[in-house]
Amino acid sequence: xxxxxxxxxxxxxxxxxxxxxxxxxxxxxxxxxxxxxxxxxxxxxxxxxxxxxxxxxxxxxxxxxxxxxxxxxxxxxxxxxxxxxxxxxxxxxxxxxxxxxxxxxxxxxxxxxxxxxxxxxxxxxxxxxxxxxxxxxxxxxxxxxxxxxxxxxxxxxxxxxxxxxxxxxxxxxxxxxxxxxxxxxxxxxxxxxxxxxxxxxxxxxxxxxxxxxxxxxxxxxxxxxxxxxxxxxxxxxxxxxxxxxxxxxxxxxxxxxxxxxxxxxxxxxxxxxxxxxxxxxxxxxxxxxxxxxxxxxxxxxxxxxxxxxxxxxxxxxxxxxxxxxxxxxxx
Amino acid sequence: xxxxxxxxxxxxxxxxxxxxxxxxxxxxxxxxxxxxxxxxxxxxxxxxxxxxxxxxxxxxxxxxxxxxxxxxxxxxxxxxxxxxxxxxxxxxxxxxxxxxxxxxxxxxxxxxxxxxxxxxxxxxxxxxxxxxxxxxxxxxxxxxxxxxxxxxxxxxxxxxxxxxxxxxxxxxxxxxxxxxxxxxxxxxxxxxxxxxxxxxxxxxxxxxxxxxxxxxxxxxxxxxxxxxxxxxxxxxxxxxxxxxxxxxxxxxxxxxxxxxxxxxxxxxxxxxxxxxxxxxxxxxxxxxxxxxxxxxxxxxxxxxxxxxxxxxxxxxxxxxxxxxxxxxxxxxxxxxxxxxxxxxxxxxxxxxxxxxxxxxxxx
Numbered sequence: 001x002x003x004x005x006x007x008x009x010x011x012x013x014x015x016x017x018x019x020x021x022x023x024x025x026x027x028x029x030x031x032x033x034x035x036x037x038x039x040x041x042x043x044x045x046x047x048x049x050x051x052x053x054x055x056x057x058x059x060x061x062x063x064x065x066x067x068x069x070x071x072x073x074x075x076x077x078x079x080x081x082x083x084x085x086x087x088x089x090x091x092x093x094x095x096x097x098x099x100x101x102x103x104x105x106x107x108x109x110x111x112x113x114x115x116x117x118x119x120x121x122x123x124x125x126x127x128x129x130x131x132x133x134x135x136x137x138x139x140x141x142x143x144x145x146x147x148x149x150x151x152x153x154x155x156x157x158x159x160x161x162x163x164x165x166x167x168x169x170x171x172x173x174x175x176x177x178x179x180x181x182x183x184x185x186x187x188x189x190x191x192x193x194x195x196x197x198x199x200x201x202x203x204x205x206x207x208x209x210x211x212x213x214x215x216x217x218x219x220x221x222x223x224x225x226x227x228x229x230x231x232x233x234x235x236x237x238x239x240x241x242x243x244x245x246x247x248x249x250x251x252x253x254x255x256x257x258x259x260x261x262x263x264x265x266x267x268x269x270x271x272x273x274x275x276x277x278x279x280x281x282x283x284x285x286x287x288x289x290x291x292x293x294x295x296x297x298x299x300x301x302x303x304x305x306x307x308x309x310x311x312x313x314x315x316x317x318x319x320x321x322x323x324x325x326x327x328x329x330x331x
Numbered sequence: 332x333x334x335x336x337x338x339x340x341x342x343x344x345x346x347x348x349x350x351x352x353x354x355x356x357x358x359x360x361x362x363x364x365x366x367x368x369x370x371x372x373x374x375x376x377x378x379x380x381x382x383x384x385x386x387x388x389x390x391x392x393x394x395x396x397x398x399x400x401x402x403x404x405x406x407x408x409x410x411x412x413x414x415x416x417x418x419x420x421x422x423x424x425x426x427x428x429x430x431x432x433x434x435x436x437x438x439x440x441x442x443x444x445x446x447x448x449x450x451x452x453x454x455x456x457x458x459x460x461x462x463x464x465x466x467x468x469x470x471x472x473x474x475x476x477x478x479x480x481x482x483x484x485x486x487x488x489x490x491x492x493x494x495x496x497x498x499x500x501x502x503x504x505x506x507x508x509x510x511x512x513x514x515x516x517x518x519x520x521x522x523x524x525x526x527x528x529x530x531x532x533x534x535x536x537x538x539x540x541x542x543x544x545x546x547x548x549x550x551x552x553x554x555x556x557x558x559x560x561x562x563x564x565x566x567x568x569x570x571x572x573x574x575x576x577x578x579x580x581x582x583x584x585x586x587x588x589x590x591x592x593x594x595x596x597x598x599x600x601x602x603x604x605x606x607x608x609x610x611x612x613x614x615x616x617x618x619x620x621x622x623x624x625x626x627x628x629x630x631x632x633x634x635x636x637x638x639x640x641x642x643x644x645x646x647x648x649x650x651x652x653x654x655x656x657x658x659x660x661x662x663x664x665x666x667x668x669x670x671x672x673x674x675x676x677x678x679x680x681x682x683x684x685x686x687x688x689x690x691x692x693x694x
Contacts, residue, residue, distance in 0.1 A: 055543040165631045195400040196570065200614045200627035222544060229616035229625065252618065266548030268573035270615050272596045275577070278548045 005082040009044040009067075009184050009216050014076035016059075016066050020289055035288050036062040038240040040076075044184070044216035049207070051219045051231030051248065053263065059240040059288070060220045064186040067218065068100045080183055098128045101177035103206075105189040107169035111161045117145075117172060118157035124176050144175045147212075148205045167198030171205045178209040185210070188220045203230055224267045228252050233321070236260045239288045239296040246322030256318055256329035258303045295327070303328045361388035361428075362532055362564060363412070368425035368435075370404070370411045378422070379635045381407040383588040385425075386662075389532065389581075394558060394565040396575030396596070398611075399585035402632050405568050408585070409534050413452055414442050430531065448478050451525035455537035458517055461509045467520060468505035475527050494523050497560075498553050515546035519553070526563070536568045551577050572615065576600055584608050587633055587643035590662060594682035604665060604684040607644045642687070652687060660685040 017033040036059040044050045054060050065071045067078060069089050078085045080099055088096040104110055111120050121141040122134070131137035138157070145153035148171050161169055170190060177185055187206060191199040207230055210217050221227045227234060228248050235245040236259065244257040255261045262279040269276070281300045294309040295301070301308065305328060313327045370382040382404040389395040399405040410416050412427045412434055427434040429450060437445070454460060461470055475487050495502055498519040504512065512520070518538060525533050535554075539547045555578060557563040567578055575582050576596060583593040584605065592605040603609045610628040617623070630647035633639075642648070645655040662683045 055545065167627070167631075196572075197400060197611055197614050197628035198631075200625040203616075203625070224544070225616045225618040228618060229622065263544055264618075266545045267618060268548070268551065268571070268577050269618060270572040270576050270600060270612060271619075272576040272600050274619060278552060280549060280552065281545055 005079070007043040007079075008046050008081055009218075010077075010079040010082075011043070011067070012041050012077045012079070014040045014063070014066060014078065015074040016062050016071060017074045032290050035240045035291065037066060037073075038288075040237075040240075040242050042235060042242065042245060044218065045232075046216060047211055047214040048233065049210060049217040049219050049231045051221065051227035051234040052237060053221060053224055053227050053234060054237035055222065055263075057288070058237045060237055061188060062240075063237070064102070064188055064218060064220055067184065068102055068186055069096060094128070098180050099183040101180060101182040101185050103170070103174050103177055103185065103187045103190045106193050107166055107173050108161065110173050111169065113161050115160070116157065117141075117159055117161075117164075120161075121145075121157075121172070121176050121179065125179060128180055130180070140179065144179055145172075148175055148209070149201070165198065166194050167202055170194060170202045174202070174206055174209060178213055178215065181213045182215055184216050184218065186218045186220065189222070190219075191226060192221065192223065199226070206230065224252065224264060236263065239286070239291055241296060241325065243297065243326065244322075244324045246318070246324075247320060250318075250320065250322045254330075256316075256322070256324040256331070257297075257326045258301050258328075258330075259297050261330065262302075295325075303330075360431075362391045362430070363566070364388040364426075364428045365408075365412060366426040366428070368408065368411065368427060369423070370407050370416070371422040372407075373420055373422070377636045380638065381588055381635060382411065383639075385585075385588075385590050387583055387590060387593060389564065389566055391531070391564055392558075392562050393580040394567060394578055396579035396582040397566060397568045397585060398570065398572055398575055398582060400570055400611075400632065402587075402635070403585040404588040405585050406536055409452070409536060409566060409568055413446065413450065413534065415452075444478075447474065447525075447530065448528040449530050450532050450534070451528075451530045452534040452536060453518070453521045453525050453538045455540050458509070458514075460521060461517070463509050465508075466505070467507055467509070467512075471505070471520075471524060471527065474524055478528055490527065491523070494526055497526075497557060498523050499549065513546075514542055515550065518542060518546075518550060522550070522554070526557070532564050532566065534566045534568065537570070538567075539574060540569065540571065547574075554578055572600065572611065584611070587639070588635060589639075589643055589685065591644065591686070592682075592684045593662065594684075598682045602682075604682065604689060605644075605686050606648050606650050606688075642685075650688060654687045658687065660687050663689070665689050 014037055016037040017035050020032040020034055040063060042050070052060050062071065066073050069085055080088065085096060118138060118141055121144070122137040125131050125137045125140060131140055141157060142153045145156050150156045150168060150171065190206065191202050194202060203226065206217065219227060219230050231248045233246060234248045234251040235242050236251065236257065237243065238259050244251060244255065244260045251260060252264060255264055262281050265276055265279045279302065286299060292312060294311060295313050298304045298308040307327055313325050316324050316326065316329050318324060318329065365388065366386050368382055368385045372379040372381055385408060397405045397408065411423055414434060414437065423435060425435060471491060472484065472487050475482055492502060500516065500519050504516060539550055542550065551574065554565065565578065567575055569575060579596055581594065582596045582599050583590050584607065585591070586607050592599055592603070592608050599608065600612065603612055614625055614627050616625050628647055633643060633646065639659060641656045641658060642660050645651045648655065662685045664681050665684050
């Protein structure tokens, strides 16, 4: 086992189950659960970007909410530099917030429309007592804006959100989180609302600031090509469980789990010469209410065998940190 | 090798191109031919010129993709052609010939007859296009009876079943209510609804945008099958170039209400000519090849209340010249192949671009 305690962000056997009202599902008097996040373990290195992909409803967003301390896990631990975050939240909630930041999908909802950019940025600094005076904080904001290429920075300070484009606003949101030098930044679909031509700047800003501040990033997205562009490693989630994790190129070029294979074969390419054979999965993802006992993906799987229906597969190590939870991984 | 001047310079020349236009091919009339279409929105702060003098055509069996970013006017263009924009809010001018009828001059009655039977549309917000309190079967029957009031239930079912199979739905869903369906099933029902009267042309406005990757892949496969088996023609409006690369034969790129480039999908996406198209393609990270740093397009969409003297893309263009500031570039045919354009098939591949960088023949 790798030395987990030294890593900035470690997640151990994390579970987030939501109880279902009994009247909805009568399952022999037993309590039913929506297993949004089920037995998830991973770590993120310093300054590393971990991409998280999966279809809607697979638990990506729940996982990020639990990581940020916005939801209490049902079981399992989240460690920041070896320290349990539930302890940190109890002891010093503010210092925990500084360590765990988020960038959301819609930048227009993230900033107060009445506040200037300077106010929005310096308030984050003020709350966490960074910079001793208003002047110093304003200076930090100026440098930050220049650093992400919004020039002339001074004119941006006085503008309000409506005077900026979506791409610029999103970069400012990223900057605001990054000014606090967090340990972990969760970027939840940060470019899916933006036009293609401005996405590149937002992604590059994210990468630059992560490298500069050595922040670990969890990049949540459903767009595989964007995820591969920013991520060092990629984790694939299906019905609350991670089914495959590994170096970005390993996962994209030699996916071992049938679900990853299907995802990648279905993501369209902008090059008309590059028409791939799509793997068709039957049906839609089933509900995460009491799945199992076998592999959750088995009902839709094109490589399923007898054992898949009875037992959830163990982790298979393919080397180089490439892990897959499948009885019949592709080599 | 025929004598041509193409070998000398990088800029493709059109010396040998025949004098043709984007919308008139010899021997064939297009299914839909839009000419000089302008759409202005009335707003409290003045007129917004959403679509400016757009001409394009779509041929039977050759699906056309319309790509552009938000605010480029792609949706306005198709909604205007379908006459779905509120009359009091817009000023429309130009022509849109569809099977010999000018849609822009048609009365409401004529339009109602054409919609569904000859021309139909599928929207992105598909959940909103079904009634939540009626079963799917009732809603399909309703739509069917608009144009064939006499149809019996049995007739309608006979018509629906093969279509259900086409879009990969089980007949079971006919007895369900909309809330029991997933996003992918919704979109399939809407595609089915758009096909019940065998229309000549189906417009898909961001129809796969809100779907998951795998569901989108399945629907793209189904649309491809409809094209092959029924010869169905689509106009696909999207911001996602990949969807067009997958489905369409021809592509038109829109920017700030103008068409800046139009041509065969392979030609435009593999060898883009307009700096905007190049920028758009360069900002998509590749999935198959090695990693390269992607760069976006600097600047932002111009205010559409102005009328452009020059090229609308000039302020953001890295290759802008003096001319671009004061002269609006017209779409012109550029010969990208090495040889002479000759056969009709080659003419079809015609690649048109509105940029002063290229020498070419005007319309």
